[in-house]
Amino acid sequence: MTSTRTDKPELVGWEITRACNLTCPHCYTAATRKPRDEMTTADCRRVLDELIALGTSFIGWTGGEPLLRSDLEELIIYAREQGNIESGITTNGVLLDEARARSLKQAGVSSMQISLDGSNAERNRVMRRATDEEFSKVVEAIRICHRLEFKLHMAMVIGKDTLEDVPAFVELARREGVTSIRYCGFIPWGRGKRSDVVGRLLWDDHRDRLRKYVESAGETENPVQMFDPAFGPIPPGYHFHECTAGVSTLYLSCYGDVYPCTSLLDKQFIVGNVKERSMREIWNDPNMTRIANFPREQIAGHCRECDYFPRCHGGCRGITFAHTGDLNASFPVCLRL
16 A cells, blocks of 8 residues: 655656667666667657656656667657656767757757767777767767757766866867766766776775865866766765655666666666556655665764764765665765765
8 A cells, every 4th residue: 555645756867768879888777789678659658648647847868878769759749748848868979960959959858968988089989989980979969959059968977097088078068168067976887887897987096086176176167067976975065965766756767667766776676667557656655765765874884973974964875885785884985085
């Protein structure tokens, strides 16, 4: 028996496909070249109807590479016309030529996040196994989005092997008129669990370098530089937001599995599957808010000895679990350590 909630999944991250045209070694979802048993257009429309009924206001379409879904515009239009749902897209940009960008703009996409993990083709190739030509296509996609006046973000994974490239990356963004950069911290999900990837991207003894950069980035307004939850509480204030997993957000996989958020991708965090249960029933399942309501007094280790614990709450539990396999562990990549 579940009770009916009064809150709603305002922000939905939707992995619309796990197919991708790239094979990044650190891929968070372990994307593949070809799709397998993914939700159909009809499945997706039914889920959209249920999200509309629940009050969703924004969908971030992601993958894999969402532009590989030929029905992407159809679904975006349906979400906008039936439920006034705003859409944003996270893409690697390789397939985003002018015709596709205009099609997405006409469908109602308001924002684009383009992932690029290097300031030049060589650095990007090491991170993403992308060719020089693909790098050039991504830069051109950034220019197209700028011309078409999308809300445009560039995204980059920062690890110990890529930190030295960040200043050049910032200059690239500035040169192309990008107003904001989202830095993604390394999280060992998907192919990122491999030991060679962990060895290249985990901070280890490079944490002081990162902390100094984070502190200096806060003084920059062109472009604005943002750090995602994988970095934990950000200096100098070391404040961390209240967890919204399953409270105002959820994450939907291309197979129909529903997670409270994108940081909780282990199978144990699946609350239900939309092919078997309604979205309303899943949303009202007590397991949706289990991590948001996690008793922080159970956290053991260095976090509990820290003066900032009352304002950072020990950081993201999903990212902690990804690194340690233990929800009770202290945040393992804290910049104060």
